[in-house]
Amino acid sequence: MGQGRMGVRLTSVIAYLRTVMRLPVRQIQAYLAALHGLKISTGEIVELLHRAKAQLHPLVAALKQEIRASPAVQADETGWREDGKNGYIWSVNTPWVRYYEYHHSRGHEVVETLLGTDFQGVLGSDFYASYNVYAGLHQRCWVHLLRDCHELKEQHPDDAEVHQWAKDVKALYERAVAYAGPDQNLPPAKQEAARHKQQRAFEQELWQLCAPYAHTPSPLHTLCERVERFLPELFVFVAVPGGPAHNTLAERSVRPLVIARKISGGTRSPNGSQTRMALFSLFGSWAAQGLNPFFRCLAVLAQPHPLG
Numbered sequence: 001m002g003q004g005r006m007g008v009r010l011t012s013v014i015a016y017l018r019t020v021m022r023l024p025v026r027q028i029q030a031y032l033a034a035l036h037g038l039k040i041s042t043g044e045i046v047e048l049l050h051r052a053k054a055q056l057h058p059l060v061a062a063l064k065q066e067i068r069a070s071p072a073v074q075a076d077e078t079g080w081r082e083d084g085k086n087g088y089i090w091s092v093n094t095p096w097v098r099y100y101e102y103h104h105s106r107g108h109e110v111v112e113t114l115l116g117t118d119f120q121g122v123l124g125s126d127f128y129a130s131y132n133v134y135a136g137l138h139q140r141c142w143v144h145l146l147r148d149c150h151e152l153k154e155q156h157p158d159d160a161e162v163h164q165w166a167k168d169v170k171a172l173y174e175r176a177v178a179y180a181g182p183d184q185n186l187p188p189a190k191q192e193a194a195r196h197k198q199q200r201a202f203e204q205e206l207w208q209l210c211a212p213y214a215h216t217p218s219p220l221h222t223l224c225e226r227v228e229r230f231l232p233e234l235f236v237f238v239a240v241p242g243g244p245a246h247n248t249l250a251e252r253s254v255r256p257l258v259i260a261r262k263i264s265g266g267t268r269s270p271n272g273s274q275t276r277m278a279l280f281s282l283f284g285s286w287a288a289q290g291l292n293p294f295f296r297c298l299a300v301l302a303q304p305h306p307l308g
Contacts, residue, residue, distance in 0.1 A: 006048055008298060011048050011051070011301060012052075012301060014028055014032075014048055015048075015283070018276075019280055019283045022259055022264075025042045026042060029042055046272070049279070050271060050275050052279070053274065056278060056279075059282055060281050060282060063099050063285055064099055064114075066094075067099050067115075068116045070094045070097070072094070072122040072124065072240070072243050073093060073115075073119075073121060073124065074093050074249045075090070075093070075125050075131065076091050076125070076126070076247060076251050077089060077254070080102055080257070080266050081261070082104075082266055082267050082270065083268055085104075087104045087105075087273075088102070089254065090110055090114055091250055091253050092114050093249050095249065095288065098281055098284030098285050100257065102273040102274070102276075108129075108133035110130065112133060120136060121136070121137070122139055122236060123136065123138050123139070124138075124243070124250065125140065125250070126140070126144045126247060127140055127144060127145075127230065138233045138236065139233060139236040139237055139240075140230050141248075142173055142245045142246050143247075144247075146170060152219065155219070159219065162219055168209055175202075176202045176237075181241065195240075195241070196239045198239075199236070202234075203234065203235055206231065206234065206235075207228070210227045210228065214227075214228050260276075260280075
């Protein structure tokens, strides 16, 4: 770590404790003193984390570029506090990459900043309005929709019409998930056409379930009007092979930061937020790739010119 008195192994241990174990800085200080006899100030611990982030920055930038080049990503956001002020952590993910940024805003401009102008993949998200800015292929989360269907049933336990509608919607979703695709012997162009045809068929069937209740006083009208608005974005997974019908990956990816927020309350400065997001991005991506985050961090920092 340059001319500092602390080496890369200690720095990697501190980064691991702070990020993976989500320990507050003072508990890291206490751990090092109690188990290793190392006296180190909280300020020096924080500075080591900042220096690690600076050396690892090119790897974090590479993760962002990998996200933007991916055929499909899932996004989600959660609250975070910086210097006592409310903001948001935005998370964009693939099965092998976890990428996080802190922003003061929850607006659509953040989605544009994260995805960039060249992203041409499928965006998976919930129904939050800021994601509407993306004009490409967009898969809305069925888990959220079915969860709202379940809540509606709980609100109307004696309404047989609500219960039957929810049952029919879930059955349609399960058939769409089970769709095996067209005959693999067909030419690729015909397979693609068949998938798009099946997507439209599922859309029409869902709308037939919703049309009688949209724009009426029925308890079902809100969900049916949501389906009406987002209908072209509900069965994209049928037309695009391998794409999920939900954004569960993104929801799971923000949970470690939700826990970290509950433990530490957030960060105290923009530099602190950048460091935490960078380390969470790298350690989360390494874990998703089946790598040991501690040893991977140690190996990168130990290179004579780690990222030169």
